[in-house]
Amino acid sequence: MVRNIVILGGNSHPALTENICNILGLPVSNRTLSKFSVGETRCEIKDSVRGKDVFIIQSGGGSVNDHLMELCISTWCHMSLTANLEEPVLTLKLVISACKTGSAKRVTAVLPLFPYSRQPDLPYNKAGAPLSKPPTEVPKDKYTFESVPATPAPGIAHTPSFNKDTDLSRAMSRTSLTNGHGPVNGTSRVNGESSTAIDQTPAPARPGLTTLHTQSFTTHDLQNPTLINTFQAKPGYKRWVAQAGTLVADLVTCAGADHVVALDLHDPQYQGFFDIPMDNLYGRPLLQRYIQQNIPDYRDAVIVSPDAGGAKRATAIADSLGMDFALIHKERRPTRITDRQNATMMLVGNVANRVCILIDDLVDTANTITRAAKLLRKERATVVYALITHGVFSGDAIQRINLSAIDKIVVTNSVPQIEHRKLCPKLDVLDVSPVFAEAIRRIHHGESISVLFQYD
Amino acid sequence: MGDMANEIKLLSGNSHPVLAKLVADRLGIDIAKTLSLNYSNQETSVTIGESVRDEDVFILQSTAPGDINDGLMELLIMIHACRTASARRITAVIPNFPYARQDKKDKSRAPISAKLIANMLQTAGCNHVITMDLHASQIQGFFNVPVDNLYAEPSVLRWIREHRGTEDVVIVSPDAGGAKRATAIADRMDRGFALIHKERPRPNVVGRMVLVGDVQDKVAILVDDMADTCGTLAKAAQTVKDHGAAEVIAIVTHGILSGDAIKTLNDSCLSQVVVTNTVPLGDKVERCSKLRVIDISPTLAEAIRRTHNGESVSFLFNHAPA
Numbered sequence: 001m002v003r004n005i006v007i008l009g010g011n012s013h014p015a016l017t018e019n020i021c022n023i024l025g026l027p028v029s030n031r032t033l034s035k036f037s038v039g040e041t042r043c044e045i046k047d048s049v050r051g052k053d054v055f056i057i058q059s060g061g062g063s064v065n066d067h068l069m070e071l072c073i074s075t076w077c078h079m080s081l082t083a084n085l086e087e088p089v090l091t092l093k094l095v096i097s098a099c100k101t102g103s104a105k106r107v108t109a110v111l112p113l114f115p116y117s118r119q120p121d122l123p124y125n126k127a128g129a130p131l132s133k134p135p136t137e138v139p140k141d142k143y144t145f146e147s148v149p150a151t152p153a154p155g156i157a158h159t160p161s162f163n164k165d166t167d168l169s170r171a172m173s174r175t176s177l178t179n180g181h182g183p184v185n186g187t188s189r190v191n192g193e194s195s196t197a198i199d200q201t202p203a204p205a206r207p208g209l210t211t212l213h214t215q216s217f218t219t220h221d222l223q224n225p226t227l228i229n230t231f232q233a234k235p236g237y238k239r240w241v242a243q244a245g246t247l248v249a250d251l252v253t254c255a256g257a258d259h260v261v262a263l264d265l266h267d268p269q270y271q272g273f274f275d276i277p278m279d280n281l282y283g284r285p286l287l288q289r290y291i292q293q294n295i296p297d298y299r300d301a302v303i304v305s306p307d308a309g310g311a312k313r314a315t316a317i318a319d320s321l322g323m324d325f326a327l328i329h330k331e332r333r334p335t336r337i338t339d340r341q342n343a344t345m346m347l348v349g350n351v352a353n354r355v356c357i358l359i360d361d362l363v364d365t366a367n368t369i370t371r372a373a374k375l376l377r378k379e380r381a382t383v384v385y386a387l388i389t390h391g392v393f394s395g396d397a398i399q400r401i402n403l404s405a406i407d408k409i410v411v412t413n414s415v416p417q418i419e420h421r422k423l424c425p426k427l428d429v430l431d432v433s434p435v436f437a438e439a440i441r442r443i444h445h446g447e448s449i450s451v452l453f454q455y456d
Numbered sequence: 457m458g459d460m461a462n463e464i465k466l467l468s469g470n471s472h473p474v475l476a477k478l479v480a481d482r483l484g485i486d487i488a489k490t491l492s493l494n495y496s497n498q499e500t501s502v503t504i505g506e507s508v509r510d511e512d513v514f515i516l517q518s519t520a521p522g523d524i525n526d527g528l529m530e531l532l533i534m535i536h537a538c539r540t541a542s543a544r545r546i547t548a549v550i551p552n553f554p555y556a557r558q559d560k561k562d563k564s565r566a567p568i569s570a571k572l573i574a575n576m577l578q579t580a581g582c583n584h585v586i587t588m589d590l591h592a593s594q595i596q597g598f599f600n601v602p603v604d605n606l607y608a609e610p611s612v613l614r615w616i617r618e619h620r621g622t623e624d625v626v627i628v629s630p631d632a633g634g635a636k637r638a639t640a641i642a643d644r645m646d647r648g649f650a651l652i653h654k655e656r657p658r659p660n661v662v663g664r665m666v667l668v669g670d671v672q673d674k675v676a677i678l679v680d681d682m683a684d685t686c687g688t689l690a691k692a693a694q695t696v697k698d699h700g701a702a703e704v705i706a707i708v709t710h711g712i713l714s715g716d717a718i719k720t721l722n723d724s725c726l727s728q729v730v731v732t733n734t735v736p737l738g739d740k741v742e743r744c745s746k747l748r749v750i751d752i753s754p755t756l757a758e759a760i761r762r763t764h765n766g767e768s769v770s771f772l773f774n775h776a777p778a
Contacts, residue, residue: 043569073567
């Protein structure tokens with residue numbers, strides 16, 4: 001039993017909050033997080049938090065923007081609350097500084113999956129010029145490995161979903177993908193074009209869940225090529241996608257968080273976006289333990305990084321377990337101009353007749369990982385495991401994995417995985433709550449958390 | 457070169473492109489090329505298709521019911537993107553300020569979310585805010601940057617003069633908080649005023665109502681800043697009708713009309729419901745024959761033009777541009 005801690009869970013991942021509370025021997029704090037009928041988030045905290053050390057747990061999966069607002073408002077709740085207890089007539093700003101120096105304790109935002117931590121840029125070639133020509137031939141009816149996933153970028157057509165002539169998909173159509181955290185539909189609209197383009201755009205359809213077949217699986221309206229084609233940057237201007245990383249860091253700070261805890265940030269540099277202490281925990285010990293306990297003769301297996309960016313993460317595991325390492329390199333040079341996303345993949349290292357373990361931090365559309373697995377299988381790997389910290393599985397990722405050469409995919413529950421497990425027999429889930437519980441306990445007691453970084 | 461840089465760049469979020477188009481047409485400019493998408497993992501992405509360097513950027517984003525948080529995040533990202541793209545000044549044009557009703561600590565541990573939104577906008581890099589009929593004008597004090605709170609009142613007055621005349625009219629405020637707004641209109645029209653006092657046990661639920669003032673045989677015009685689920689409006693209309701009003705009309709600035717609002721309005725004794733187009737109405741006009749819409753884009757456009765040229769905006773507080 002740890003005293004004077006209040007643990008609050010957002011709506012994104014109540015199961016994880018509950019696990020963490022159980023480990024710490026605490027009740028989950030009583031709160032209401034709902035929405036007014038207009039769609040504004042409403043937060044009410046039922047328990048007193050005066051002088052307490054508050055931890056707010058909110059993950060990044062599902063309807064990210066709603067969850068982010070929830071986090072900010074609950075954090076804000078604490079700030080204004082403590083403010084009011086101190087001195088109701090003072091202006092808010094004064095009181096916040098008063099409660100920070102005074103009796104009020106801190107508010108820590110625990111974000112197992114940090115939202116907006118990975119914002120891909122537009123596709124570009126080696127000289128830095130954008131590859132603005134959209135792929136001309138997109139298979140409309142067949143799902144293949146060459147299909148481009150719903151990679152978030154303008155000009156890239158989204159992957160067609162399964163259709164009924166695939167046997168597997170017919171089997172899967174009995175299970176609807178209602179994974180409980182909001183619709184998978186998105187909206188998009190092109191501005192600055194003719195008014196007809198605006199009028200044609202359907203009203204944003206939010207509520208209601210999409211099943212696999214009834215509505216073709218749009219992650220955004222990129223399936224409507226006219227919409228994308230109407231969006232052209234002004235001549236001479238290189239269009240660019242806004243990178244929201246710093247903004248999110250600033251917003252969380254601005255809501256009043258004093259401390260942020262995250263797990264396996266996509267870029268470790270992200271810590272530098274914050275002016276407040278930020279602890280980046282590692283999922284590595286969990287993955288390492290899984291390898292040691294669940295993979296027979298793991299010392300003969302090969303750790304593979306599916307792209308150059310994750311090489312460091314993968315080599316760290318390979319080094320500490322004394323295993324071999326291989327790397328898949330994505331050649332950006334397009335082989336055919338019509339197929340620019342079909343980057344050639346090159347394997348560096350030997351995997352023939354061996355067990356391969358792919359290591360990455362995040363699987364979203366699962367394009368990289370499934371293509372890597374395909375390549376490994378082609379290079380005569382015997383078994384392909386994929387060990388990944390965050391399993392977002394957006395779009396048609398689950399189907400992609402089910403069809404892929406991956407034999408076993410292991411993720412942590414930093415994002416709710418219950419629905420994913422139902423759909424993917426290859427999926428194993430590791431529990432990260434002990435890591436967070438221990439980090440929370442140590443942060444609360446002012447103990448060092450660097451022990452959590454030592455794995456060996 | 458003077459006309460090359462520092463021009464008005466109007467960007468529009470996804471929430472209300474129709475209003476943005478009206479404002480842009482009024483200003484005689486094109487909406488800047490932007491593309492916002494929802495990623496498959498439901499994160500928002502914004503692409504800007506033209507240079508905003510050293511320009512005077514205005515970003516128009518309203519609040520589409522149900523999509524508030526997405527719209528807000530989109531606005532924040534757009535502001536941030538323009539800031540990192542070296543815009544000279546970034547003005548957020550938010551006709552209907554989100555979370556405006558969460559503006560006070562009405563009970564223990566209630567967040568003042570409006571202040572949080574104000575902080576977030578400034579954190580993102582907003583230099584100026586233009587909004588309309590704030591739920592409480594004190595929200596302006598939540599900001600450290602200039603906030604222009606425009607009024608729909610001149611447009612509303614014109615609508616009344618043109619469509620109803622001012623004979624036999626009495627202005628009714630459906631709650632005590634809106635009394636000031638309603639009296640202002642009553643004064644400008646030199647007509648009578650009445651007030652309804654209500655008890656509200658929970659949010660979005662309306663309790664008992666008491667009418668103060670005389671509405672006998674008059675055309676009662678209920679005036680309020682926003683109509684959400686319309687429970688208040690319908691009950692207020694019934695109260696006014698029960699006190700002998702000949703006809704009841706509602707004029708509301710922000711017609712959010714969420715939930716069962718349309719059904720409530722159709723079933724109510726209101727003969728007309730007049731809203732402005734600060735909030736996207738979608739197909740609600742077709743679903744509710746009582747609904748009338750006042751276009752306030754001229755006011756917004758004029759405010760943008762005056763802000764850009766460094767002219768006074770206060771003229772707009774009393775006059776609606778034709």
